[in-house]
Amino acid sequence: MIYGALLVSLLACSGSTSETETTTETPQQSVLNQVDLERTWVFKSADSAWRGTFEGDPGWSSLFNRDYEGAIGGASGAGDVRMQAEFAAIYRQATLMHAHATQHIYDTDRQEEDGTDTLYLRGVSRTILGEYDDAKSDFGLLQSENLQTYATQWSPIIESKGWNPEIVLEGHFVNVPPLTDSAKDKFRVETVPHFSIDTTVEGVQAGVTDGTELWVRSRWHEAMAKQMATSVTMDPRWVDVFMGPWLTPMEMSFATEQSKSILNELKPDSLDESWLFLSRNLVAEDVLFLYALHFAEKPLGVVSEWSNKSVLATILSNCLVDAKLDVPKVLDAAGNLELEVLEAMKASQGKEEPFYPLFADFAEQSVLIAGVALAEKLGQREDSGRLRLNARDLALQNSKDALFLTGFAAWDVQNRYPLRAQDMVHKYSGDFPAFKVAGHPLGTLQIRLGRSAGVPGAAN
Numbered sequence: 456m457i458y459g460a461l462l463v464s465l466l467a468c469s470g471s472t473s474e475t476e477t478t479t480e481t482p483q484q485s486v487l488n489q490v491d492l493e494r495t496w497v498f499k500s501a502d503s504a505w506r507g508t509f510e511g512d513p514g515w516s517s518l519f520n521r522d523y524e525g526a527i528g529g530a531s532g533a534g535d536v537r538m539q540a541e542f543a544a545i546y547r548q549a550t551l552m553h554a555h556a557t558q559h560i561y562d563t564d565r566q567e568e569d570g571t572d573t574l575y576l577r578g579v580s581r582t583i584l585g586e587y588d589d590a591k592s593d594f595g596l597l598q599s600e601n602l603q604t605y606a607t608q609w610s611p612i613i614e615s616k617g618w619n620p621e622i623v624l625e626g627h628f629v630n631v632p633p634l635t636d637s638a639k640d641k642f643r644v645e646t647v648p649h650f651s652i653d654t655t656v657e658g659v660q661a662g663v664t665d666g667t668e669l670w671v672r673s674r675w676h677e678a679m680a681k682q683m684a685t686s687v688t689m690d691p692r693w694v695d696v697f698m699g700p701w702l703t704p705m706e707m708s709f710a711t712e713q714s715k716s717i718l719n720e721l722k723p724d725s726l727d728e729s730w731l732f733l734s735r736n737l738v739a740e741d742v743l744f745l746y747a748l749h750f751a752e753k754p755l756g757v758v759s760e761w762s763n764k765s766v767l768a769t770i771l772s773n774c775l776v777d778a779k780l781d782v783p784k785v786l787d788a789a790g791n792l793e794l795e796v797l798e799a800m801k802a803s804q805g806k807e808e809p810f811y812p813l814f815a816d817f818a819e820q821s822v823l824i825a826g827v828a829l830a831e832k833l834g835q836r837e838d839s840g841r842l843r844l845n846a847r848d849l850a851l852q853n854s855k856d857a858l859f860l861t862g863f864a865a866w867d868v869q870n871r872y873p874l875r876a877q878d879m880v881h882k883y884s885g886d887f888p889a890f891k892v893a894g895h896p897l898g899t900l901q902i903r904l905g906r907s908a909g910v911p912g913a914a915n
Contacts, residue, residue, distance in 0.1 A: 485791075485795060486770055486773075486788050486791045486792040486795055487766060487769065487770070487792065487795065489799070491766050491769065492795060492796060492799055493799070493803075494737075494738050494766065495737040495738055495766060495796065495818065496728065496731040496732055496734070496737060496738070497737065497796050497800075497814050497815060497817055497818045498796055498799055498800060498803070500732070500800075500814050501799075501800035501801075501803050501804050501808070501811065501814075502803070502804070508729075509729070509732055512529070512530075512531065512534070513525065513529030514526050514527075514528075514529035514530030514531060514534050514535075514538065515530075515534065515732065515733065516529075517529050518530075518538070518733050519733055519853055520853065521852065521853060521855055521857070522886070523538075523541075523542075523857055523883070523886035523887070524885065524886045526538050527539070527541075527542060532687050532729070533684075533687050533689055533727040533729040533730065534729045535683050535687075536680050536683045536684045536687065536689060536693075536694070536730075537680075537729055537730050539676045539677070539679040539680035539683060540676070540677070540680040540694050540697045540698065541857075541858060542672075542673075542676040542887075543673050543674070543675075543676035543677035543679075543680060543694075543698060544673075544697065544698055544701040544858050545673075545857055545858050545861050545887060546669050546670075546672045546673035546676065546887070546889065547670075547673040547698070547701050547702060547703060548701055548858065548861040548862045548864070548865045549669045549673075549861060549865075549887070549889070549890060549892070549893045550583060550666055550669040550670045550673060550703060550893075551583070551703050551865040552861070552864050552865040552868050552876060552893045552897070553580070553664070553666035553669055553892065553893040553896055554579070554580040554583040554584050554666055554703070555580075555584070555865060555868040555869045556868050556873065556876075556893070556896035556897050556899070556900045557576050557577060557579070557580040557666065557896045558577060558580045558581065558584060559868075559871055559900050559903075560573075560896055560899050560900050560903060561573045561574070561576060561577040561580075562577060563871075564900065564903040564904065564907060566903065567655060568654040568655050568656050568659070568661075569654065569655070570652065570653045570654050570655050571596055571597060571598050571599075571653075572597075572598075572599055572602060572652035572653050573652060574593040574594070574596050574597055575593070575594070575597055575599070575602040575605060575606055575652075576652075576663060576665070576666075577590075577593050578590045578591075578593035578594045578597075578606060578609065579606075579609060579665065579666055579667060580666060581593060582609050582612055582613060582705055583666065583670070583703050583704065583705050584703070584704050584705070585617070585704035585705050585707070587612070587613045587616050590609070590613055591613050594606040594609070594610075594613075599652075599653075602652075605627060605665075605667075608623075608624055608625065609624070612705055616708065617705055617706070617707070617708035617709055618703075618705045618706050618709060619709045620709070624667060624670055624671065624674070625667075625671065626665075626667055626668045626670075626671035627649070627665065627667070627668075628645055628646075628649040628650070628665065628668055629642060629643075629645050629668045629671055629672070629889075630642065630643050631671060631675055632675070634675075634678055634679060634682055642672060642675075642888075642889065644888050645668065645889070645892075647662075647664055647891050647892060647894075647895055648662030648663050648664050648895055649662075649663065649664045649665050649668065649892075650662075650663065650665075651663070662895075663895070663896075664892045664893075664895040664896065665892075666892070666893075668889065668892055669889060669892050669893060670703075672889055677694060677698060680694045681694050687727075689727055690721065690725055692717050692720075692721055693721070693725075693726060693730065693742075695710075695713065695717060696717060696721065696742055696743065696746045697730070697742070699714065699745075699746040699749050699750070700745055700746065700748075700749045700828060701858065701862065707750075710750065711750045714746065714747070714750045717746075718743065718746070718747055721743065723738075723739035723740045723742075723743060723764075724739065726739040726742060730742070733817065734817075735817075735820060735821050735824045735825075735856055735858075735859065736767070736821065737766045737767060737818065737821050738765065738766050740761065740764040740765040740766070740768075741765045741766055741767045741768075741821070741825070743761075743765070744757070744761040744764070744765035744767060744768045745767070745825060745828055747760075747761065748828055748829065748832055749828065749832070751832065754829060754832035754833055755775070755778060755833075758771055758772050758775070758829065759772065767821060767822065767825040770788050770792065770822055770825075771785070771822075771825060771826060771829055773788065774788055774826070778833075779833060779835060780826060780829050780830050780833055780835055780838060782826075782830075782838050782841050782842060785822065785823065785826040785842060786823075786842075786845060788822055789818075789819040789820075789822035789823045789826070789849075790819060792818045792819060792822055793815045793816060793818050793819035794815075796815045796818045797811055797812060797815040800814070800815065812851075813851060813853050813854075816849075816850065816851045816853070816854045817854050819849065819854075820846060820849070820850055820854045820856065820859075823842055823845055823846035823849070824846055824856070824859055826842045827839050827842045827843055827846065830842060839866075840866075840870075843863050843866065846859065847859075847860065847863060857883055857886070857887075860879050860883075861879065861883075863875070863879075864876035864879045864880070868897065868900070871900075871904065873897045873900050873901045873904070874901070876893075876897055877894065877897050877898070877901065880893060880894040880897065881894075
């Protein structure tokens, strides 16, 4: 059974009141009508028959307890596909975190001891971040024959101004498991740092890590997800939809073009409900809405288009003021939805179960995380940061989402603030051992920021 004595004793909140914002006290209308509320997986979970398809499964029990290593090892069927996609997206964001940190280290925070070997690392990062001309310039200045060889595989991306599936990037320090129908195959834990580069100080070298290795892991999990999707008669394009909001900049051109046909052809009713259970999406339409939003040129138009289909689009459409997302409204909507779902769960069963509040918290998190996505698309970066902090601080232990938190870490590092990212890497090092690959440049960046400014960067 998913819930039990251990789960009931969880802490109610993890954040500090200094960072978490309070919502207003003004009465509001219901966030959702009853029909839409009853469509959500959170409401459905109150029904023992619906929930029974997940209870007792070791994969789902592990995911509920946020044991990701146990979740991917114990998953089966469509849940197997889901967990492979989760790991793929998490490692994609770790790739981005590594790229941002490395870019800062060898550009803005470059030091006198940094030699030409660092241009390989910066070139890889710039390619991932879509800065193709600068990456080409970096690779062209390399003097090490070994690093010139490593850089060669990035040339097709640079020349075509973006990655596509025909371009295969290979790692140099990781053994990639074979693609099988089993999720039990694992990457062997690698040694960090990966290799050493020359500095301008004679006889002195510096240990570094290559972000390519994180990309390779992510792509392997993505390939596993698509292969497993086919074996359980699930459209593998759902993996692309799941991955869409978490891709790196170098993938955006191909993924944007691909999204057009996917949105025209993929139907919400083809999504297995195991892709919603314990997730940041409340109904299948939410998955497609957030995918469409990520590639939208006119995000408000996407919100309007999906507001009569997606629960999250409906809620966010009511949080707009003068074409901007109003953060207090989002916070109110998220908190009120949690309460409404909880009351509806009780009413539907005529009783209250200890796990109801734990599941209802997922509804609040879903609204906050969707608000982050919309704020980013509207260019409200500071508001995005406020919502990220609230989502992190208000989450219960079971609704702490490793993918969201890894994305938050990448966002932080882009803003030259590695402290929270370092904490996150440490927290999840057991579930995602390769996080130490990203952790290495995070540590270097923190040291350099301390040297140059005495302050670890700006944080929201």
